[in-house]
Amino acid sequence: xxxxxxxxxxxxxxxxxxxxxxxxxxxxxxxxxxxxxxxxxxxxxxxxxxxxxxxxxxxxxxxxxxxxxxxxxxxxxxxxxxxxxxxxxxxxxxxxxxxxxxxxxxxxxxxxxxxxxxxxxxxxxxxxxxxxxxxxxxxxxxxxxxxxxxxxxxxxxxxxxxxxxxxxxxxxxxxxxxxxxxxxxxxxxxxxxxxxxxxxxxxxxxxxxxxxxxxxxxxxxxxxxxxxxxxxxxxxxxxxxxxxxxxxxxxxxxxxxxxxxxxxxxxxxxxxxxxxxxxxxxxxxxxxxxxxxxxxxxxxxxxxxxxxxxxxxxxxxxxxxxxxxxxxxxxxxxxxxx
Numbered sequence: 001x002x003x004x005x006x007x008x009x010x011x012x013x014x015x016x017x018x019x020x021x022x023x024x025x026x027x028x029x030x031x032x033x034x035x036x037x038x039x040x041x042x043x044x045x046x047x048x049x050x051x052x053x054x055x056x057x058x059x060x061x062x063x064x065x066x067x068x069x070x071x072x073x074x075x076x077x078x079x080x081x082x083x084x085x086x087x088x089x090x091x092x093x094x095x096x097x098x099x100x101x102x103x104x105x106x107x108x109x110x111x112x113x114x115x116x117x118x119x120x121x122x123x124x125x126x127x128x129x130x131x132x133x134x135x136x137x138x139x140x141x142x143x144x145x146x147x148x149x150x151x152x153x154x155x156x157x158x159x160x161x162x163x164x165x166x167x168x169x170x171x172x173x174x175x176x177x178x179x180x181x182x183x184x185x186x187x188x189x190x191x192x193x194x195x196x197x198x199x200x201x202x203x204x205x206x207x208x209x210x211x212x213x214x215x216x217x218x219x220x221x222x223x224x225x226x227x228x229x230x231x232x233x234x235x236x237x238x239x240x241x242x243x244x245x246x247x248x249x250x251x252x253x254x255x256x257x258x259x260x261x262x263x264x265x266x267x268x269x270x271x272x273x274x275x276x277x278x279x280x281x282x283x284x285x286x287x288x289x290x291x292x293x294x295x296x297x298x299x300x301x302x303x304x305x306x307x308x309x310x311x312x313x314x315x316x317x318x319x320x321x322x323x324x325x326x327x328x329x330x331x332x333x334x335x336x337x338x
Contacts, residue, residue: 003033003102003165004085008075009093010040013049017094017211020127022053024096024209026060030103036082037093038064038075046093073178073185080177089165094211098129101207105165114201118164122206125213134206137163143201151195155252156300158190163208170196179235182228187260188236195245221272223280226265230287233261237291254292255300262288262295263305263313270327282320 005025012018025035037054039047050063064078076090087106091097105117124132138159142150170176174196178185194200233256240246240253262284269284270276288295295301296314305313316323 001032001034001084001086003030003087003089003106004079004083004168005033005035005089005091005102006076006079006083007035007037007091007093008040008072008079009037009042009046009050010069010072010075011042011044011046012093013042013044013046016127018046018049021091021093021096022050022061024099025091026053026057027099028097028102029100030106033102034059034083034085035061036064036079037061038066038078040066040071040075041069070180071182071185073182073189074180076178076185077180080171083168085168087165088168088171090162091208092162094213095162096127096209096211098205098207098209102165104203104205104207108201108203109165112199112201114199115167115170116164116197116199117201117203118159119203119208120206121160121163121208121210123212124209125211127211129209131206135210138200138202140202145199146197150200152249152252154194154200155191155249156256156304158194160208161186161190161193166193166197179232182231183225184229184232184260187229187232188239191256192236192239192243192245195249221268223269223273223277226269226280229265230261230284233257236260251298251300254295255298255304258288258292258295258298258301259305263309266313266316267309270324271331276324278320278324281316281324285316285320 007021007025009018012021022035022037037050039050047065054061054063062082064082066075066078080088087109089102101119105119108114109117118138120137121135122131122133123135138157142153144150146154176189176193176196178189237253237257240249246253266281266284269280296310296317312323312327315326
C-alpha cells in the first residue's frame with residue numbers, strides 16, 4: 001500500500017461537508033491508496049454516511065467507529081494503528097484536497113528522497129476547488145536535509161500537519177502519536193514529530209482547501225479549550241524531557257512552551273471570555289515560570305513576540321491584577337472605537 005489517508009470525523013453530516021471531503025479523496029489521481037475514516041462517536045448520521053462510502057468503495061474506504069469520543073488526536077491514533085501505507089497523510093473532515101494533491105506530494109518525495117513533504121493551503125468559505133487566499137505553509141529555508149538548525153526552525157514553526165505526508169516507517173519505528181481527549185493536539189505533535197524526520201520538501205502550490213465556516217467551534221474561546229492548549233504544551237514539555245530533547249533544544253522548547261502555554265492562551269482568554277478569571281491568568285503565569293523562569297530573556301521570545309505583548313506580559317510579571325484591569329480597559333476602548 002503506497003498511501004494511507006486518515007480522516008477523523010465528528011458530526012460532519014450537515015451541509016454535505018463530509019461528502020465533499022470524501023469525494024475529493026476518492027477523486028485522487030494517485031493509485032494504490034486507502035482512506036481510513038474514523039468516526040469519533042458522532043451524534044449525527046456521520047457514521048451512516050461513512051458506512052455508505054465503505055460499502056460503495058470496498059478496499060478503498062475503511063471505516064473505524066470509536067465507542068466514545070476521543071477528540072481528533074484519539075481518532076487519528078485509531079487510524080495510525082490500522083494504516084498500511086508507506087506514506088501517511090491526515091485530512092480534517094470538513095476540508096478537502098485538490099485532485100492531484102497526493103500525486104504531487106508523492107512525486108516530490110520520490111524526486112528528492114524526502115521523508116516528509118508538504119504544500120500550502122487555500123482559505124475558502126464555500127465548497128469549491130477555486131483557490132482563495134493562499135497561506136504559505138513552511139518556508140524554503142526549512143526544506144532539504146534537516147540539520148540541527150533546520151530542526152530548530154521546524155520545532156519553532158512546524159506548520160500544519162494536514163498539508164503533509166509522512167513516511168510511515170518513521171512514525172511506526174518511533175511510536176509517534178497524538179495526544180488524546182484534548183483540542184490542539186497538533187500543537188504538541190507537530191513540533192515533536194518534526195525532530196524525527198531527516199529530509200523535508202515542499203510543493204509550492206495550495207493543494208489543500210481549508211474550509212472557514214461563518215461560525216466555527218474551533219474559533220470559539222472557552223476556559224476548557226484554553227486548558228486544552230495548556231495541556232498540549234505540558235505534554236510537549238514532558239515528551240521532550242523523556243525523549244532527551246530538553247537540553248538539546250532548550251531555547252526552542254522554552255519559546256514554544258511559552259507561546260502555547262502562556263502567550264497565546266493568555267491573550268485569547270482575555271479577549272474571548274466574557275468574564276475572565278483573575279485566578280486563571282495567575283495560574284498561567286505561575287505555570288510558565290515554574291518550568292522556564294527566565295522565558296522573557298529567550299532570544300526567540302524577544303524576536304517573535306510583539307513589543308506590545310512583551311510590555312503587557314512584563315506588566316503581569318509585576319502584578320496580575322494590574323495587567324487584568326489594564327487589559328480590560330484596552331478592550332473596552334477598542335469596543336467603543338469600533
